[in-house]
Amino acid sequence: MDADVIIIGTGAGGGTLARSLSGTGLKVLLLERGDFLRRTKSNWEPDAVFHRRAYHTAERWLDRQGTPFQPVTGYHVGGNTKLFGAAVLRRRERDFTTVRHAGGESVAWPIQYADLAPFYDLAEQWYFAHGQRGEDPTEPPASGPFPYPPVSHESAIEAVFRRLQAFGLHPFHLPLAIHLDEARYFASPCIRCDTCDGFPCLVQAKGDAENCAIRPALAHTNVSLKTGLRITRLQSSADGRRIVAVHGEGEQGPESFSARVVVLAAGAVNSAALLLASASDAHPRGLANSSDQVGRNYMCHLNSVMLALSPWRSHSTIFQKTIGVNDFYYDSGDSRFPYPLGHIQLLGKVTGAVLKAERPAVPRVAADWFGRHSVDWWLTTEDLARPDNRVTLTNTGQIRLSYTPNNVEAHTRLLSVWRSVLRRIGFPFIFSQRIGVDGVAHQVGTARFGEDPAQSVLDPYCRAHALDNLFVVDGSFMPSIAAVNPSLTIMAQAQRVGEYLKARLAQGDWRV
Ligand SMILES: Cc1cc2nc3c(=O)[nH]c(=O)nc-3n(C[C@H](O)[C@H](O)[C@H](O)COP(=O)(O)OP(=O)(O)OC[C@H]3O[C@@H](n4cnc5c(N)ncnc54)[C@H](O)[C@@H]3O)c2cc1C
Ligand code: SF4
Incomplete structure (x- = not known):
């Protein structure tokens, strides 16, 4: 045995679990x-970041039609949290139940909000969450205030906040995982820059999984890390009940490891791909796949970027991403369409340089002018689990991501409602763009958890129904995605699984 617990992947799920198991007698x-x-x-x-995509993998995946694309995902210590926009929201209580959407029903979770609430508290502490309770009418109960005060709005954004309130909406300070100390700027690790959302943090002040989970975990002697090793296959015992070896390819060639417990946390697409690639006589359709659910039910949100332009109002906002709006989270406000529309938040500032990187044909001077006159938004609508939205592998092992968006009318209405709000608060020109299949940032759902082994891959503690010692602790486990960003929930569930693992390993379970 190389360890008590092997964790594959160091992102929101794997990194958080490692910190949870650190400082114990377990070898991780x-x-x-x-x-x-x-x-x-x-x-x-x-x-x-946006033109050369230097921090994204150079891999090409295939879409449903077989067209190759470069996915917006990176392989780093800290996983995709290295690039994330640091918005850390809890799911609403209702998000754990079946919710009727215009496009169908969401799948209920096998746990309730109360099961995750203490871990949301802890995840907010570990990841420097800044926010203000009591502003968002949809927010779930919490045991106390955010660990850190809300990130303040810059003047142009404060004006938007006030205008939204005057319009009768309930904007709130977006919860953010950045290590910012506004009371003592001179000592603040975060310098509040305009290159946060989508960028790695040069000064290591983002509340990402490297800073908030991996480095604290590695401070303990019971945790070690091997980088540059791509895991290619999990090998099960002859009876198929246990993982006996983890095989990978590194710079030194093939390497193999074994442990009492193996935790897969490679992200929803790569974890599903790895389970499928690990088919054997005992698991002919792929590991843990007797339900045929592995790789299915991929969800990623319906996402759009919306740039609102006010030609007569120039501003110099630096850190823009401080407002969230959930007034259309539960329903549209229109009795003829009594369904949820989704969540709205500000984006990192779309500066002239960002616009130029995304749209090289736009003259720089025009891009700069645009950047000084726009306020930029990110809109998400829940997409629903569909078995046909799925990860599969080609004969050569390449990832194919077959995804057809659903619940589209709700998203179209969210865009339309928000466009009209923005026009009424002084932004006459609105430009929006839907994110395509390559935008896999919010990937979840490909190994969902549940009580019924015929309908799910994992049990409520993320252990594979079919294998005693295999867990999957990344975004894969989610049976529904809700409309808020996923990472805080992945972190909280990883902590919950960590507590479970500590208790069971202490009892001597999975002893070999
Ligand atoms: C640009 C961008 C902005 C985002 N903004 C937000 C936001 O504001 N708020 C939010 O909540 N979420 C945001 N997200 C999403 C968030 O980053 C993810 O939800 C989260 O990181 C997923 O956690 P995970 O553990 O499932 O996977 P990841 O964090 O992706 O971690 C997976 C890890 O596994 C490793 N890995 C993969 N395959 C293998 C293999 N075969 N062998 C070994 N290791 C492997 C990867 O390198 C990585 O370290 C954003 C994502 C992106 C890309
Ligand atoms: S310094 Fe910039 S990139 Fe780093 S956390 Fe602060 S705002 Fe984000």
Whole structure:
């Protein structure tokens, strides 16, 4: 045995679990295909991030039609939290139940909000969550205030906040995982820059899984990390009930490891791909796949970017992403369409440089003018689990992501409602763009948890129904995605699984 627990992947799920198991008597080995993300000035260069996509994998996946695309996902210590926008929201209580949407029903979770609530508290502490309770009418109960005060609005954004309130809406300070100390700016690790959302943080002040989970975990002698090792296959015992070896490819060639418990946390697409690639005589359709649910029910949100332009109001906002709006989360406000529309939040500032990187044909001077006159939004609507939205592998092992958006009318209405709100608060020109299949940032659902082994892959503690010692602790486990960003929930569930593992390993379970 190389360890008591092997964790494959160091992102929101794997990283958080490692910290949860650190400082115990358990030997924990993290296996990560990427490396520590190197700190260079290009971390904060829009051209490197959005045009050259220097921090995304160069892999090509295939869509349903077989067209290759470069997925918006990166392989680093800390996983995709290295690039995330740091919005850390809890799911609403209702998000754990079956909710009727215009496009169908969401799938109820096998646990309730109360099961996750203490872990949401802890995840907010670990990840420096800043926010203000009591402003968002849909927010679930919490045991106390956020660990850190809300991130303040800059003047142009404060004006938008006030205008939204005057319009009768309930904007709130967006909960953010950044290590910012506004009371003592001179000592604040975060310098409140305009290159956060989508960028790695050059000064290591983002509440990402490297800073908030992996480094604290590695401070304990019971946790070790091996980078640059891509896991290619999990091998089960002859009776198919246990994982006996984890096989990977590194710079030194093939390597194999074993542990009492193996936790897969490679992200929803890669974890499903790895389970499918690990088919054997005992698991002919792929590991843990007797239900035929592995890889299915992929969800990623219906996402759009909306740029609202006010030609007569120039501003110099730096850190823009401070407002959230959930007034259309539960329903549209229109009795003829009594369904949820989704969640709205500000984006990181779309500066001239960002716009130029995304749209090289736009002249720089026009991009700069646009950046000084726009306020930029991110709109998400819940998509629903559909068996046909799925991850599969080609004969050569390439990932195919077959995804057809559903619940589209709700998203179209969210865009239309928000466009009309923005026009009425002084932004006459609105530009929006839907995110395509390559935008896999919010990937979840491909190994969902549940009580019924015929309908789910994992049990409510994320253990594979079919294998005693295999857990999956990344976004895969979610049976429904809700409309808020997923990472805080992945972190909270990883902590919950961590407590469960500690208790069972202490009892001597999975002894070999
Ligand atoms: C640009 C961007 C902005 C985002 N903004 C937000 C936001 O504001 N709020 C929010 O909540 N979420 C946001 N997200 C999403 C968030 O980052 C993810 O939900 C979260 O990181 C998923 O956690 P995970 O553990 O499932 O996977 P990941 O964090 O992706 O971790 C998976 C890990 O597994 C490793 N890995 C993969 N395959 C293998 C293999 N075969 N062998 C070994 N290791 C492997 C990867 O390198 C990675 O370290 C954003 C994502 C992106 C890309
Ligand atoms: S805003 Fe703060 S956390 Fe975000 S990249 Fe800039 S310095 Fe880092």
